[in-house]
Amino acid sequence: MLEYSFLAGILFGLYFGLVALGLNLIFGVMKIVNLAHGDFLMLGAYGAYVAFTDLHVNPLITLLAEVVIFALIGFPLYYLLVPRLQASRDPEMLSLILFFGFSQVIEALATLGFGSSERSIPGTVLGSGPVSIFQQTFPVAWVVSGAISLVAVGAIYVYLYRTRLGQLTRAVMAQREEALSTGINVQRVSAIAFGIGIAGAAVAGVLSPFMMGSVTPAMGVGVTITSFAVIVIGSLGNPLGTVAGGIIYGIALMLMQTYFSSWANLLPYLLLIAILLIKPTGLFGRRMRNA
Amino acid sequence: MPKAVVRSKRVIPMLMILVAVVAAFALAPRVYSNQLLLFNTIVYLVLAQGLNIIYGFTGYLPFGYVGFFGAGAYGFSLAVIHWHTPPLAALAVGVLVAVALALILTPLLRLSGAYFAVANLAASEAVLQIVSNPNLTDFTKGPYGISLEKIYNPTLSYGAAIVTLAFTLAIVVYLRSSRFGLALQAIREDAISAGMVGVDVVRGRVLAWLLSALVAGLIGGIFAWYVSVFYPETVFDLGISIFAVVFALFGGTATLVGPILGVLILYGIYNVIGISTPAYFQLIYGLLIVLLILFLPNGIVSLIDRGTRRVP
Numbered sequence: 001m002l003e004y005s006f007l008a009g010i011l012f013g014l015y016f017g018l019v020a021l022g023l024n025l026i027f028g029v030m031k032i033v034n035l036a037h038g039d040f041l042m043l044g045a046y047g048a049y050v051a052f053t054d055l056h057v058n059p060l061i062t063l064l065a066e067v068v069i070f071a072l073i074g075f076p077l078y079y080l081l082v083p084r085l086q087a088s089r090d091p092e093m094l095s096l097i098l099f100f101g102f103s104q105v106i107e108a109l110a111t112l113g114f115g116s117s118e119r120s121i122p123g124t125v126l127g128s129g130p131v132s133i134f135q136q137t138f139p140v141a142w143v144v145s146g147a148i149s150l151v152a153v154g155a156i157y158v159y160l161y162r163t164r165l166g167q168l169t170r171a172v173m174a175q176r177e178e179a180l181s182t183g184i185n186v187q188r189v190s191a192i193a194f195g196i197g198i199a200g201a202a203v204a205g206v207l208s209p210f211m212m213g214s215v216t217p218a219m220g221v222g223v224t225i226t227s228f229a230v231i232v233i234g235s236l237g238n239p240l241g242t243v244a245g246g247i248i249y250g251i252a253l254m255l256m257q258t259y260f261s262s263w264a265n266l267l268p269y270l271l272l273i274a275i276l277l278i279k280p281t282g283l284f285g286r287r288m289r290n291a
Numbered sequence: 292m293p294k295a296v297v298r299s300k301r302v303i304p305m306l307m308i309l310v311a312v313v314a315a316f317a318l319a320p321r322v323y324s325n326q327l328l329l330f331n332t333i334v335y336l337v338l339a340q341g342l343n344i345i346y347g348f349t350g351y352l353p354f355g356y357v358g359f360f361g362a363g364a365y366g367f368s369l370a371v372i373h374w375h376t377p378p379l380a381a382l383a384v385g386v387l388v389a390v391a392l393a394l395i396l397t398p399l400l401r402l403s404g405a406y407f408a409v410a411n412l413a414a415s416e417a418v419l420q421i422v423s424n425p426n427l428t429d430f431t432k433g434p435y436g437i438s439l440e441k442i443y444n445p446t447l448s449y450g451a452a453i454v455t456l457a458f459t460l461a462i463v464v465y466l467r468s469s470r471f472g473l474a475l476q477a478i479r480e481d482a483i484s485a486g487m488v489g490v491d492v493v494r495g496r497v498l499a500w501l502l503s504a505l506v507a508g509l510i511g512g513i514f515a516w517y518v519s520v521f522y523p524e525t526v527f528d529l530g531i532s533i534f535a536v537v538f539a540l541f542g543g544t545a546t547l548v549g550p551i552l553g554v555l556i557l558y559g560i561y562n563v564i565g566i567s568t569p570a571y572f573q574l575i576y577g578l579l580i581v582l583l584i585l586f587l588p589n590g591i592v593s594l595i596d597r598g599t600r601r602v603p
Binding site for chain 1: 306350352354398399401402404405406408409412413416417420421424425426513529533535537540549570571572576577578579580583584585588589597603
């Protein structure tokens with residue numbers, strides 16, 4: 001049981017790392033909280049559902065298409081919302097409210113478009129038969145989702161640490177004013193980070209029917225809070241920290257579900273509060289925050 | 292002009308607004324039959340002003356503000372169910388539970404910005420998960436909800452809500468015209484500078500935090516008394532927090548009239564459009580919030596408050 005919980009926790013942890021990564025990137029670069037993060041994930045999930053049931057497209061193909069589509073939605077959305085927000089009195093707080101409103105809009109449109117009933121995609125479309133790792137058997141969908149999450153996180157890591165644009169992005173994360181004064185096009189860098197963040201949410205959304213069970217238009221808020229817990233465990237602006245945070249969260253969730261199943265729903269909230277109070281910079285944080 | 296005159300010139304208009312609002316809600320049931328709507332409006336007036344105390348004056352945005360409302364409702368109800376406490380004494384229990392929750396959460400004030408907001412949201416969700424856990428059904432009635440029909444008394448509980456409204460508005464009048472309120476706003480703008488000129492930053496923040504929890508717990512208990520049948524999701528609904536935030540912001544925070552205007556205008560619109568299709572309502576409301584933040588981030592009082600004119 002213990003080994004099973006640990007291994008399943010790692011698979012889910014990789015996935016939760018991916019779920020949270022986009023939110024972390026956007027907060028790290030722009031210091032705004034995308035409370036609609038979970039709703040973009042929900043849209044990604046519905047994209048996969050509609051493509052699968054109506055057009056018989058494999059979710060893995062939908063996944064690649066959605067990366068492009070959601071990134072392209074992200075750029076104009078950035079220019080529409082964020083610069084105006086950043087000019088206001090208190091961007092960080094007002095972003096919470098603005099994106100809450102935006103999440104309501106998305107949820108309402110999804111309810112009108114798809115109905116409020118639960119949707120799901122059978123896990124067998126990602127391959128059949130259970131997979132055995134260290135004598136423990138897991139559904140193949142979990143293993144595939146974990147692997148895809150690892151690849152997606154790896155891609156973002158390469159972008160941030162091995163490309164010129166990624167270096168500029170990290171410069172904006174570290175010191176926005178200085179980045180501006182050295183002539184970095186902060187708006188463009190931020191817009192790209194925003195697009196990547198939303199595309200990451202969509203990728204996690206395509207996998208969500210396999211990892212989170214059924215999909216509903218109202219799932220967004222819960223996903224956003226879980227993502228926040230994962231980010232805070234890891235630390236801000238550190239993609240590897242987010243993955244580590246995801247794995248810690250995943251293992252804790254699996255252990256709770258195995259040994260204290262009726263209290264498992266409490267876990268993300270308690271973990272979030274505990275970490276914030278004990279070590280507000282996150283377990284892997286080096287940078288100071290103005291707490 | 293002597294100081295006392297300046298001060299009374301500020302306080303008197305605010306007291307007149309206070310009396311007018313309270314009198315309007317006290318007399319309205321005689322001419323308007325939908326008492327539930329009036330009651331809910333009072334609940335939101337209290338919550339929006341209570342949130343104004345902590346967000347408007349100190350800058351902490353409590354996304355989980357509804358946690359205190361729910362704590363008050365449950366403190367009240369469990370006292371009535373388990374100890375057969377008379378309603379007015381049970382309200383005191385509700386307030387104590389809400390203030391105790393706020394005391395437990397005071398360490399959250401060490402966090403700033405979005406961290407505070409989200410941690411507070413998580414705290415309120417955690418309380419909901421505990422209250423609605425089926426394992427605690429014997430004590431909290433778990434997910435099956437509370438029923439208090441024995442003490443059902445709409446007239447008396449409506450009266451209690453009126454008194455709470457007057458009390459909450461009086462707190463805001465005090466903050467708007469006192470040194471303490473000014474100190475809180477100084478902390479909001481720059482905590483370090485405020486501390487250097489002798490403002491007790493920690494005391495100010497904690498007092499504002501407890502005051503805002505107190506009024507939310509009080510109106511939460513009165514809400515439980517008035518409706519007498521409810522579920523955990525009813526009184527811990529995140530939407531209540533959001534409504535309070537949006538109403539206060541729409542009107543304009545750190546003022547007396549802002550949240551009042553916000554509730555009367557937006558809650559009025561809500562009741563006109565909100566009834567038929569919930570999804571359309573959610574859509575319009577979401578758009579309204581987005582447009583509000585983008586184009587009127589300081590609320591409608593900022594339209595009046597240009598230059599030297601001072602909004603009460």
